[in-house]
Amino acid sequence: GAVVSQHPSRVICKSGTSVKIECRSLDFQATTMFWYRQFPKKSLMLMATSNEGSKATYEQGVEKDKFLINHASLTLSTLTVTSAHPEDSSFYICSARDRGRGRTEAFFGQGTRLTVV
């Protein structure tokens, strides 16, 4: 099946610094990628949807200046958490759909555990 690779799987950063998380579709072109945030023992909350070559669409309550999303190519989207604070500590997951072939299945990355100290 299709593979979505997310990197890094874990990152610890100091408060006030920025962290970049990469999401790559390895064997298909992802015209649309999604970024989710998941708190412990909770469901996935959609943060934003990014389409290749255009600005991301953010869900209500998500700060676009804090969570910068770039979908520069059909196989790569990045999420940058800027000026990170301890409350940004969470599990971040990306997802991609191969809509070019009309596939509806969403493939998820393995997630990134961000800890801000």
Added chain:
Amino acid sequence: QQQVKQSPQSLIVQKGGISIINCAYENTAFDYFPWYQQFPGKGPALLIAIRPDVSEKKEGRFTISFNKSAKQFSLHIMDSQPGDSATYFCAVSDLGGQGNLIFGKGTKLSVKP
């Protein structure tokens, strides 16, 4: 307003038993109903999905039952195994399944040996 309600929150089943997780939705525009399995520290993985034109879909030990009139769908895991212990999420989507996925709150399944 919660668009998809999932129950139970947690479930303990003996090895070999049947695990049943239920989801209910309100919006009749939803037309794609997937179930995801998530292990700790990993991203979700699609288990099985159904569209509203069928009432049941089976893949191996996993079966989705869909009741369009009741706006409910459920996941049945037959012959549950300890390796099935994970968190399961139902989701809904519209636009032929190309809309954004909306997830239930999850069910933590523990299968005891």
